[in-house]
Amino acid sequence: MATKHILIVPGDGIGQEVTAVGKKVLDRIAAKFGHTFTYDEALIGHVAIEATGNPLPDESLEKMRNSDAVLFGAVGHPKYDNDPSAKVRPEQGLLKMRKELGLYANLRPIKLFDELLGASSIKPEILKGADILFFRELTGDIYFGEKGRKNNGDTAYDIAEYSRYEVERIARKAFDAARTRRKKLCSVDKANVIETSRLWREVIQKIAPEYPDVEVEHQFVDATAMLLIKDPRRFDVVVTANLFGDILTDEASQIAGSMGMLASASIGDGTGVYEPIHGSAHDITGKGVANPLASILSAALLLDISFGMKAESEAVIGAVDKVLKEGWRTRDIADSSTPADKILGTDRIGEEVLKFL
Amino acid sequence: MATKHILIVPGDGIGQEVTAVGKKVLDRIAAKFGHTFTYDEALIGHVAIEATGNPLPDESLEKMRNSDAVLFGAVGHPKYDNDPSAKVRPEQGLLKMRKELGLYANLRPIKLFDELLGASSIKPEILKGADILFFRELTGDIYFGEKGRKNNGDTAYDIAEYSRYEVERIARKAFDAARTRRKKLCSVDKANVIETSRLWREVIQKIAPEYPDVEVEHQFVDATAMLLIKDPRRFDVVVTANLFGDILTDEASQIAGSMGMLASASIGDGTGVYEPIHGSAHDITGKGVANPLASILSAALLLDISFGMKAESEAVIGAVDKVLKEGWRTRDIADSSTPADKILGTDRIGEEVLKFL
Ligand SMILES: CC(C)[C@H](C(=O)O)[C@@H](O)C(=O)O
Ligand SMILES: CC(C)[C@H](C(=O)O)[C@@H](O)C(=O)O
Numbered sequence: 229m230a231t232k233h234i235l236i237v238p239g240d241g242i243g244q245e246v247t248a249v250g251k252k253v254l255d256r257i258a259a260k261f262g263h264t265f266t267y268d269e270a271l272i273g274h275v276a277i278e279a280t281g282n283p284l285p286d287e288s289l290e291k292m293r294n295s296d297a298v299l300f301g302a303v304g305h306p307k308y309d310n311d312p313s314a315k316v317r318p319e320q321g322l323l324k325m326r327k328e329l330g331l332y333a334n335l336r337p338i339k340l341f342d343e344l345l346g347a348s349s350i351k352p353e354i355l356k357g358a359d360i361l362f363f364r365e366l367t368g369d370i371y372f373g374e375k376g377r378k379n380n381g382d383t384a385y386d387i388a389e390y391s392r393y394e395v396e397r398i399a400r401k402a403f404d405a406a407r408t409r410r411k412k413l414c415s416v417d418k419a420n421v422i423e424t425s426r427l428w429r430e431v432i433q434k435i436a437p438e439y440p441d442v443e444v445e446h447q448f449v450d451a452t453a454m455l456l457i458k459d460p461r462r463f464d465v466v467v468t469a470n471l472f473g474d475i476l477t478d479e480a481s482q483i484a485g486s487m488g489m490l491a492s493a494s495i496g497d498g499t500g501v502y503e504p505i506h507g508s509a510h511d512i513t514g515k516g517v518a519n520p521l522a523s524i525l526s527a528a529l530l531l532d533i534s535f536g537m538k539a540e541s542e543a544v545i546g547a548v549d550k551v552l553k554e555g556w557r558t559r560d561i562a563d564s565s566t567p568a569d570k571i572l573g574t575d576r577i578g579e580e581v582l583k584f585l
Numbered sequence: 586m587a588t589k590h591i592l593i594v595p596g597d598g599i600g601q602e603v604t605a606v607g608k609k610v611l612d613r614i615a616a617k618f619g620h621t622f623t624y625d626e627a628l629i630g631h632v633a634i635e636a637t638g639n640p641l642p643d644e645s646l647e648k649m650r651n652s653d654a655v656l657f658g659a660v661g662h663p664k665y666d667n668d669p670s671a672k673v674r675p676e677q678g679l680l681k682m683r684k685e686l687g688l689y690a691n692l693r694p695i696k697l698f699d700e701l702l703g704a705s706s707i708k709p710e711i712l713k714g715a716d717i718l719f720f721r722e723l724t725g726d727i728y729f730g731e732k733g734r735k736n737n738g739d740t741a742y743d744i745a746e747y748s749r750y751e752v753e754r755i756a757r758k759a760f761d762a763a764r765t766r767r768k769k770l771c772s773v774d775k776a777n778v779i780e781t782s783r784l785w786r787e788v789i790q791k792i793a794p795e796y797p798d799v800e801v802e803h804q805f806v807d808a809t810a811m812l813l814i815k816d817p818r819r820f821d822v823v824v825t826a827n828l829f830g831d832i833l834t835d836e837a838s839q840i841a842g843s844m845g846m847l848a849s850a851s852i853g854d855g856t857g858v859y860e861p862i863h864g865s866a867h868d869i870t871g872k873g874v875a876n877p878l879a880s881i882l883s884a885a886l887l888l889d890i891s892f893g894m895k896a897e898s899e900a901v902i903g904a905v906d907k908v909l910k911e912g913w914r915t916r917d918i919a920d921s922s923t924p925a926d927k928i929l930g931t932d933r934i935g936e937e938v939l940k941f942l
Contacts, residue, residue: 309777309803313787319777349815354706370727370745375780383748384784388727391740418828420666420676423732427741430670446666451864453836454844457814458706471775475832479810487811507808
């Protein structure tokens, strides 16, 4: 029986809708297992800019630092996407949060619920049994290096940077995880062209002997992008840099049937942040059709990783599994064989999950 | 009836095997259509390093400049991949060739031969009719910016750079191509994080009004990586930066059933270079099982783009199509329904193609 303080940070777009459902699931878990969860809310992204002019107000950061875990939604708004010269952007809030909280490891488990085998664009016989755990580095690379313009604005540049220390700490997390799984680690880089990738490969090679039980493979990112689709079962743990991780994990969402099913955990020096990998999805915002299962599964990761509540986490995953087994779907994970009356909106499928808790 | 001088640059690994077959097809086309094709050979990559110490000897570059087109194989060798500190690398030859010849536009048509619908890991109903033309920028980005180490080698950096001029010239090629196709252009960037991407998006937005008949969409690269697999038919022409193009086109090879089927054209200021997108594949080198169809289709692109020989190019593509229709396959494009005696090696499937020419 534990007392924990959880910060809810819905952010933009469907972030609001799905996080509300994720919170209900946490509430139910507290009641069922006799824990006391207290909550607060904080602003980030476009909604924070609208309210305060700042995509990550100090107050939000303070609240994050003082909570035991953060359940996060999404940030982003089309307004900024189409204005490349905007100086203040929702994404700055997200990046600043990652940096300030030292969230250098982003874990993205890619696992297909058996019931969703048909929902993917990839053939079921290719997918069946695929189970990948990504470790994406989250506070370095081209995301955080100096960037700017020169030649009167006619040339743009971005600097990608990695230090040995940064590569080593994420690599160790990935090696450790591989030990608890199928003992295979695939490190993805572009060492045939990029210097940061060569450093990356050097570090992995250097620490690999400390994990003699883990089989290490190095892949070029272009090959990985292809192999993830061609043969997803060959991967166990994958570790890669920030930008490659961004691209590959979104691609890999197709292995799980839909982005709407994928949760992620960002961990590091302090408070952990748990969020769906789908974005703010303004095209469906406010329609009540967003899939909240990724937020619910993010809550499951939060329980497991930040609170060490294994049984509670498994109860949540089990409930999601049962809902899928009963045939309930949101639009994004329905296929041509799904009867119309089995397709639910955001809140209704959340209620089905609660029924099994 | 034309006289043309073609330089054959097989490079490393299976580059040797497949390019030999591509050349035979060019030879047959010359005979059939009454052209005179003369040939020379040049070294690049690992084989060039072994012979001269230089991954792109001046003599090779000179020969490239003085030829009407280059049929290229692949470069790369595992020896260097596993040695991040190697100072001389096969890939340097490739990159130098691209830069020196001003090959700023890499065209990668992704089109599935109907007979190969079953060979892909993606469901046939998702793939059927997919037809994408990628324009990958090829002489800028993080590939060619300054790179190095600092802090006693403990920090690595790479600078990504683009100028307006560089973006505009590739964008115009892509817009022009979209006009001759389904009039849709998807520009892929990461403008929510990266400054070079913001410049990229600015330039596309600026020239779009000159092509009012082309519908332009901007996508973030992570979304594209997902959508290519989820719904490949939504794409017509895609234009993107060097690194994103590298990753996305390899991924998209799964739409075509196999990397072994994909040809590319690198064009720009001077001689055009035509090459399969698969690499040197040392794991199957020397076994005679490599798929030469991508090299043959690269020869078809060469005939079309560098020589303006449309009928000749179509004859080659038609012959490949007929070979597939007759059920012949190489190992990589065979599936569980392919009878063992229909699976051919590199030279034998090349002979089948020649039979239809
Ligand atoms: C919104 C964007 C800045 C972000 C990223 O690129 O990291 C998102 O795509 C993600 O993966 O969390
Ligand atoms: C070999 C490598 C340097 C090259 C690249 O990244 O451009 C290859 O992957 C390609 O796509 O032609």
